[in-house]
Amino acid sequence: MTVSRVLNDRGGASAETSQRIILAASELNYRPNPFARGLRSDRSKAIGLLVPDITNPFFPEVIRGAEDAASAAGYNLLLSNVVENSKREEELIETLLRHRVDGIIVCSPRLPDAALHKALAPHRAVVLINREAPNEVAGTIVTDYETGASRAIDHLVERGRRRIAIIAGPRSSFGGKSRLVGFRKTLAAHGLKAQGIVYCDPTAAGGQTAAAQLLAEAPGIDALVCYNDLNAIGAMKVCRAAGISIPGQIALIGFDDIPTAELLSPALTTLRVQKREMGEEAVRLLLSRIATRNRQHGIVIVPELIIRETT
Amino acid sequence: MTVSRVLNDRGGASAETSQRIILAASELNYRPNPFARGLRSDRSKAIGLLVPDITNPFFPEVIRGAEDAASAAGYNLLLSNVVENSKREEELIETLLRHRVDGIIVCSPRLPDAALHKALAPHRAVVLINREAPNEVAGTIVTDYETGASRAIDHLVERGRRRIAIIAGPRSSFGGKSRLVGFRKTLAAHGLKAQGIVYCDPTAAGGQTAAAQLLAEAPGIDALVCYNDLNAIGAMKVCRAAGISIPGQIALIGFDDIPTAELLSPALTTLRVQKREMGEEAVRLLLSRIATRNRQHGIVIVPELIIRETT
């Protein structure tokens, strides 16, 4: 007990004993056993982080932020990669439960509400990124994609574009739905409507497929708004291959501001989301929900329009 | 005990008892407690994976591979991000030790040999990616960067380039050193020598700085070989800004084949490394070193020249 007290800074030991204990611990290379601690305390000092696809450059930034905040608070991060598969999402939420994490953060969940809430219920604390949920289910960090989408359309219209088509990303994405609402509302406000809407994977390859389809089905479009930057990059490649100049004939706008966005040429206009902050805030919110049974709930992040060369 | 036996498929229980146990377990939503298991067995069924920078698109692919192989074997992956800081690398190796992982995989370690070996010693099993080490210290998965570098130079020379400069990446990178050896040898074999060598961070920003410096100090170069694709992307941006045509005036070649390499325009010629396989093999090797005290040691991967538009 005295050893335990000393090594945990709980005081109640003479200065001399403390010295001896600390010295011995260091000589023996003592490391407290986290299993014994976990067994005793039923807490793991670990939190789970689920991302849809670590290969999408959006998420490593979020992870970095989460990692920093977690390790600053003495927590470890267990990273799990869903690979854009909602079945696997469900399994991984369960796997993290088996690992006795103290709480989980789920990035852009694709599961429908009922299944998601059911899977999350047994967890002690949950934060959702880019998905709404009632406070009993989870805290939330959401991007205001609707406002972002609105800004995208305003910007294009201001640049004189009128025949705008939409690459809408995955059907199961809730953020995608918000974007669509914003696109439609704002187009309508300008007396316009979308020249075409195509769903696709949130990847460059998905963007290529979608763009090819739109170019074929909706000739004469003069702008493409995309679900994310990867989609935009794919679209860009298709346009270039078809000899369509950007932004001359078609303007292009993405979402996220992934690192490559500004390295492209033409550099991509996009709606920047603060990814690092998102990860940090998610961890902070989760820890606060773990610590106190408090009702802190949601944070909203509004994306910022970054005007580059594609518009 | 009977419960334990049944739930672990160890047999030795009547069919009826097994039934009852399995039923009860599922009704009670029973999940074995990994802390108790870990405490008892002194094994965590977790392996640590250290990467220099998760934000570099090279590593998410490696992580994906490692994740697949690990979860297929019933192991969990604890991911740690070094942020290109060798001090932190040392700390994280220690942190993983405290977490009682069964073994660790270290990607592109930047620590000098002595410090690295010392930090690794207390671990039960280790695999190094892109770094040599004696078998007692670790198993290794290495890329034959020297051969890769050689192919890069041969290709440039074949394309008629003679005034070749090198963006060499971080000084502390061991893979960078092998590349330099290959570059120099092969240049010499063609009766040439490097028109300039500049070290830099392994990022697009690093590539920009390095390229700017080379353009200023070594005018008239007609090709740039880069430590990695990110460096090449940075160099590309600088050339474009300076009105230098690629590959017209300067040819450009990278290493890694990150996903954006082929999405750039002009698309980047590069030496492809099988990243997924690397992660998978690393896990397999580690598990084999954990399981048997066997002497399986090294795997060498030779990068493949992918010719695109920058050369």
Add this chain to the structure above:
DNA sequence: ATGAAAGCGCTAACAA
């Protein structure tokens, strides 16, 4: 085929 005892390393509760 089933179960009792014991101990992995830790710490809360309670002596001394």
Add this chain to the structure above:
DNA sequence: TTGTTAGCGCTTTCAT
């Protein structure tokens, strides 16, 4: 200020 007891949930060993 220091120490004893007990128990977290599991599995190895040894009965029954």
